[in-house]
Amino acid sequence: MLTDLTFEQVVRDHQAMVFRTLVRLTGSREHVDDLAQEVFLRLYRALPSFRGESLLTTYLYRIAVNVAQDEWKRRRRDNLTHVSLSDDTSGWEERLPHPSHNAEQQIEQREFQQAVEDHLQRLSQIERAVLVLYHQEERSYDQIAYALNLPIGTVRTHLHRGRKKMREALKTHPIQERSPAWTTNS
């Protein structure tokens, strides 16, 4: 429990998880440190009522998803509908390790990764959150259900539906040419 840990240590232990979840959920690195800070401040405020009914990490995922949803709403208000991980400090997908040393294959792999990121941002918020928590964060159905406050059956449905949409989108538009709209506001 938290009694033996300082809050700073809790932040240090979980900051990487919170940052990468927020980056993937929001599809942008813009303001991600502000969002991560908001996650930890909400955690701190909630600590007195946190009774340990779940792991602290699962509780943090729940807060991170809520903060990402608030960010999506803010963007919708500000009409920032289309953002991408490929912003000015981007290219993380280009630095992904890949076993192939063939340059053409590497380029194709990067484009595929970018297409996945692009289609991921076109899913509904809940489908995106389920896919990120399941595949990237390797959370169980139980943990995802708790984080999203959904029944497990609904989590399975969203996971299946989200992957189906992704697969069909990738079949229809396997690799899209990058356009300025990906990196800027609409």
Added chain:
Amino acid sequence: MDHEQLNPDNSSPAALELDQRLVRALEAAPEIRIPAGFAARVASQVAPRPMVSSTPTHYGDYAMILGILASLAALFGLYTRNQHTFDLVETLLLTQFIGLTVWLSLRRHSLR
């Protein structure tokens, strides 16, 4: 994580290859840059929480026991002074005594 097949309806090699690539892409975590001193900055923004004693005091329980003892003493005093009647005051004190005793015994049981 053990992934079930994404597309069980379509097991063609191309579909399987696409599924595998999709899973690999989804599993690839983004590279992140955490600002130096982020944890210290966040921790400095939270107000220090007042120390809260984790040891329960049970002042209410003690007051309740005193109340029971006082009721018992009053009952005994009234009984020795006026043995031939059982008036309203004694009835109220007896009710209070029984009520407090039952309530306290239930409460102490639930606190274990």
